[in-house]
Amino acid sequence: MRTIGKELNKPRAVVSTIASDAHTWNLVFLQLLLEEYGFTVRNLGACVPVEELVAGCLKERPQLLVLSTVNGHGLIEAPGYIRQVRERAELRSLAVVIGGKLNVEGTVADDDIQMLLRLGFDGVFATADSVREFQRFLTHLGRAAAG
């Protein structure tokens, strides 16, 4: 991996959820997983308002933002989050992914996934196999950064 200065020795990731979501086991797990993939992780914890998320990203300048939510309100809140992240020029090329249980129904329609991708997410992981898919994404991201 190319590095500029000592602080960039390790890639940085921000782990977050949405404002209405109080679940954190998903965030604890993702932190450990990302650390195993070599990231330094800033974990923002439960119920993160979009302003705090944007401020956190501007401060940390991560290579990856992982939004994880399991309370069923993901499809309602995530569009506002990605819009506000992409509004900032500094964060326009940041890799941003979302995963979890995104609605209260149990399965997420393909149209909804396409909508999230159109709004600027680089990955949507909302199936039973989402952890493995996310790991493949991380491997790919690592290779792209190294190349």
Add this chain to the structure above:
Amino acid sequence: MIGLGFFGGRVAGSGEMVVQSRMGFSDPVRMLEGLRSVRDAGVEAVGTITLDSFTRTGDLRRAREELLHGTPLNGFPLIAHGAAMTRELIAEFDQSIFPIQLRHGSARPYAIFQEMLAAGITATEGGPISYCLPYSREPLYAVVAEWARSCELLAAYEGPGGPVHLETFGGCMLGQLCPPGLLVALNILEALFFLQHGVRSISLSYAQQTNQQQDIEAIRALRRLADERIGEAAWHVTIYTYMGVYPKSRKGALSLLGQSARLAALTGSERLIVKTVAEAFRIPTIGENVEALKWAAAAARDTALGGAHDDGHDIYQEARTLIDAVLEQHSSVGTALVSAFRRGLLDVPYCLHPDNPNQARAIIDPVGRLQWASTGGMPIAAYSPARTARISSAGLLSMLDYNRRRFDSHDHGSPRNDSDPDHVYKEGNNHDDDRAAAAG
């Protein structure tokens, strides 16, 4: 004689264990239908209105907006619907027979409690620690202050159904992987906080964990400490069916539920909050909730009260040490709690809240008991210093999935008679009794 109110009185007056679901729908018609179905389920049940997470986090604008759009929310938006509408909605329920508990999950519940009382509901739950650290990012000192005035609001209520009943959620921290000594301590500390702010009709809570024998010991320790420390209150104990990663199979889900019902019955616990077969996938339907209530009631009915030979002495000692260390901090329980977390005397494992030290770590030992891998700055001992190695993501996942794996497996380690709610628990003959698990 301490007044019990509708909710506390209903639970105390029932000859058998009272069962309860977590039901909450944003559509009032569906909410009403759900409450009716529980009332008419033919079991000793109380009603529940669970709030949506926009309301619980104080985003009332969003709750109103989504309600107007007809988006299904994950609970009942009490404030958006308003007290007048809610009061009308539940008018058909005689709450002296079928009281309703409002479950809100809010770190800042004052406005919710005002609306709740105006709607004619006099039972609720939470606590300054249990609804702050796991579920919010609000500073602990501010949440403690808000809960103090919120308790005082509840205590001042003198209308029908009073005194207001308040359940501490301290026995459910993060749902899983919190050793029972800390769960018991937080229960008693929150109950003492409620008492100090005038609330006298109280319930304590305990969430089923990963070893039935350890859970029995924990609940015995909890009851013993409640007898010793909160004698001024009228109290009962409510058990929560496992709150962590839930089995996917119908058989596994019902088996874990049945085991929690037996746990509650064996320990003389007065109330049980159930989980359903849909738990692993989505918010359950009304029908799935009613099925769970019936299943649990049947399992509890056929379980005799256990003997007092497992007094849970170790858990009792650990909890007592923590409680006393906290109370030494200050005569105000709220101030003492804030100070204890700042000094590391309390530390909830894996809890990301900025005011939690997050140095303590828990693990599941080979027989399924929760143990301290590290106790951070708490004045209690860790299980084994050799086990303080970093927990990997796979290791964490494996612990989080412990009960799912165990109850979804159909060969060894799976409970006997697991499709049969009439199965009677026998000591030493249960799948997660220490000996049996060690042998398996």
